[in-house]
Amino acid sequence: MKEKKREMEKVYGRPRLRKDLPLMYCPGCHYGIITSLVAEVIEELGIEGNTIGVSSVGCTFVTTQYFDLDFIDSAHGRSPAVATGIKHAHFGKPIVFTMQGDGDLAAIGMGCIINAINRFEKITTIFLNNAIYGTTGGQLAPTTLLGQKTTTTPNGRDPESAGFPIHIAEFFSNLKGISYSARCAVNTPANYNKARKSLKTAFQKQVDGVGYSIVEFLSACPGSWKLSPKDAMKRIADEMIPEYPLGEFKNVDNIT
Amino acid sequence: MTERILTTGNEAIGYGAIYAGCRHFFGYPITPQNQCTEFFARELPKVGGVFVQSESETASINMVYGAAGAGVRAMTSTASVGFSLMQEGISHIAMAELPCVVVDVQRGGPGMGTTQTAQMDYFQVTKGGGHGGYRNIVLAPDSVQECFDFIQLAFFLADKYRNLVFVLSDGIIAEMAESIELKTLEFDPLPEKDWALTGKAQRGGNRNFISCSNLLKRPTRDGLKALGDKYHEIEANEVRHERYMIDDADFILVAYGSSSRTSKEAVDMARAEGLKVGLIRPITLWPFPQETIKGLTSQAGRFLVIEDGLEQMVEDVRSAVEGKAQVHFLGGIARHEPGPGGMIFPDRIFEEVKRLI
Numbered sequence: 001m002k003e004k005k006r007e008m009e010k011v012y013g014r015p016r017l018r019k020d021l022p023l024m025y026c027p028g029c030h031y032g033i034i035t036s037l038v039a040e041v042i043e044e045l046g047i048e049g050n051t052i053g054v055s056s057v058g059c060t061f062v063t064t065q066y067f068d069l070d071f072i073d074s075a076h077g078r079s080p081a082v083a084t085g086i087k088h089a090h091f092g093k094p095i096v097f098t099m100q101g102d103g104d105l106a107a108i109g110m111g112c113i114i115n116a117i118n119r120f121e122k123i124t125t126i127f128l129n130n131a132i133y134g135t136t137g138g139q140l141a142p143t144t145l146l147g148q149k150t151t152t153t154p155n156g157r158d159p160e161s162a163g164f165p166i167h168i169a170e171f172f173s174n175l176k177g178i179s180y181s182a183r184c185a186v187n188t189p190a191n192y193n194k195a196r197k198s199l200k201t202a203f204q205k206q207v208d209g210v211g212y213s214i215v216e217f218l219s220a221c222p223g224s225w226k227l228s229p230k231d232a233m234k235r236i237a238d239e240m241i242p243e244y245p246l247g248e249f250k251n252v253d254n255i256t
Numbered sequence: 257m258t259e260r261i262l263t264t265g266n267e268a269i270g271y272g273a274i275y276a277g278c279r280h281f282f283g284y285p286i287t288p289q290n291q292c293t294e295f296f297a298r299e300l301p302k303v304g305g306v307f308v309q310s311e312s313e314t315a316s317i318n319m320v321y322g323a324a325g326a327g328v329r330a331m332t333s334t335a336s337v338g339f340s341l342m343q344e345g346i347s348h349i350a351m352a353e354l355p356c357v358v359v360d361v362q363r364g365g366p367g368m369g370t371t372q373t374a375q376m377d378y379f380q381v382t383k384g385g386g387h388g389g390y391r392n393i394v395l396a397p398d399s400v401q402e403c404f405d406f407i408q409l410a411f412f413l414a415d416k417y418r419n420l421v422f423v424l425s426d427g428i429i430a431e432m433a434e435s436i437e438l439k440t441l442e443f444d445p446l447p448e449k450d451w452a453l454t455g456k457a458q459r460g461g462n463r464n465f466i467s468c469s470n471l472l473k474r475p476t477r478d479g480l481k482a483l484g485d486k487y488h489e490i491e492a493n494e495v496r497h498e499r500y501m502i503d504d505a506d507f508i509l510v511a512y513g514s515s516s517r518t519s520k521e522a523v524d525m526a527r528a529e530g531l532k533v534g535l536i537r538p539i540t541l542w543p544f545p546q547e548t549i550k551g552l553t554s555q556a557g558r559f560l561v562i563e564d565g566l567e568q569m570v571e572d573v574r575s576a577v578e579g580k581a582q583v584h585f586l587g588g589i590a591r592h593e594p595g596p597g598g599m600i601f602p603d604r605i606f607e608e609v610k611r612l613i
């Protein structure tokens with residue numbers, strides 16, 4: 001009997017620019033989804049041959065291994081300066097992006113990124129806001145929610161001693177050098193699709209030389225939140241999004 | 257015909273960089289190196305280069321890290337206080353093994369210290385001010401001409417070894433003006449920078465990855481061995497020093513940078529009185545001319561180290577003589593006046609020589 005081979009159409013798979021490596025993130029971590037999304041968008045824009053990634057310190061460090069792109073890692077919080085050096089080395093030609101966690105970007109590296117934006121660098125930053133220091137085991141971050149328990153706020157974040165959650169996407173939208181600032185999440189298919197669009201716009205702004213662009217992602221960190229992947233996902237919807245509304249805060253085609 | 261110009265040490269650094277093909281400078285203002293940064297801001301755009309004023313020395317050194325990673329000749333310059341701020345980046349550059357050039361124009365004291373000249377960064381520059389026990393080549397010019405030449409040499413050595421090279425100047429060398437010859441120095445051919453980040457399209461789709469992390473680069477033990485082997489190779493090949501009136505000397509001065517200029521005059525004074533005094537001037541402070549100094553203990557029983565600050569290089573001289581000679585020290589407290597503008601004059605050095613002899 002002749003066997004009939006059933007042809008199946010492949011509708012989704014690992015993005016070509018995401019290397020086929022074992023998963024190094026905790027189960028339920030959103031960094032993996034976001035990494036794939038970035039890889040997909042770069043592929044779609046056809047800029048992979050000319051794109052250089054910069055990671056800082058944190059779990060973003062692992063992303064350097066997944067991207068099939070030229071990559072460099074750097075000291076904690078300094079990736080916007082490193083990206084500046086790369087961009088200028090090739091006289092503005094390459095597409096350069098940084099991957100930064102919330103401790104990296106909003107604590108130790110805050111001065112670095114604000115000055116890169118204010119110098120009107122044409123760089124794109126993927127900001128992974130998981131409201132905690134993931135790598136070091138769950139300490140307070142500038143974006144930690146009020147009342148959120150971390151290993152350095154064991155009774156929950158109290159503004160009297162630990163200040164307030166900082167809203168980077170809104171804050172940076174006030175800087176003149178920013179062409180695009182948005183906050184996204186990947187907790188639902190609808191949010192995932194919006195995030196994809198935002199990422200694409202952010203990279204397009206750099207391709208068009210408009211200005212600095214940033215996409216903030218609300219990212220689940222089951223590992224350091226000490227929650228199950230399901231409960232971590234729930235926290236994104238119930239606690240993170242109410243504090244950090246999703247949306248575009250700036251989107252301009254021309255900065256003068 | 258080569259061109260001659262009258263210029264300062266600070267600006268000669270700039271000319272040297274342009275002659276070396278450096279088109280990328282990242283810097284932050286600080287006295288006494290401001291004219292250096294300003295030179296690049298003024299001159300680099302004229303030759304198609306890029307000048308970026310950073311928001312801090314922390315940022316400058318990380319910009320240099322990025323630009324060097326992208327495969328171009330990039331540098332920064334600073335003075336002591338700013339050099340401290342660069343230590344984090346310097347340590348990361350050491351791990352990533354990127355060819356970078358950093359100029360430190362020394363000023364006085366720990367902390368904010370003074371804005372005036374001194375030689376007080378020796379430990380930090382030669383022993384590694386950041387974490388991890390890395391090594392950087394240190395070139396110490398003693399003239400404006402050498403500022404020009406050593407920047408070219410620095411870029412060559414940086415590319416040759418994929419290592420950081422420091423040019424250690426000081427307030428006097430930086431601000432004095434001398435006539436110099438502008439000419440491109442010839443060096444051996446260098447390997448291609450096929451590791452650089454240029455976008456993978458340049459390499460038929462194969463990605464390059466640069467890391468300042470031992471975790472990702474290679475196994476720790478292999479990494480340590482490779483770094484150690486490189487440092488030993490530099491120690492074996494790159495020691496440079498100048499000998500002045502050494503052949504028959506039984507009393508030897510050791511000084512670098514501006515102090516070696518005044519020490520030379522002191523040698524001349526001593527020779528005029530028939531004293532057999534000579535000078536060893538370390539040109540590379542790392543690798544240090546340890547063997548040379550050790551060898552000289554067979555002819556000289558006394559060494560006098562002149563450093564415009566507190567005792568630092570003298571420790572390396574003591575270690576080099578291995579107890580076979582006496583090592584004396586003349587430092588910042590021998591300056592001609594108590595304020596920050598003081599200097600150790602040649603007659604003061606000569607007086608010390610006579611006292612010791």
Ligand SMILES: Cc1ncc(C[n+]2csc(CCOP(=O)(O)OP(=O)(O)O)c2C)c(N)n1
Nearest residue numbers: 058059060076101102103104132133134135
């Ligand atoms: C100068 C410096 N200080 C501290 C650390 C230790 N450290 C490593 S990762 C990290 C926190 C990173 O947190 P975040 O940026 O939020 O990224 P995440 O781990 O959540 O991805 C810290 C403090 C370091 N590597 N360097």
Ligand code: SF4
Nearest residue numbers: 026029059134221223
């Ligand atoms: S610690 Fe958090 S951010 Fe890091 S891999 Fe685990 S879940 Fe992801």
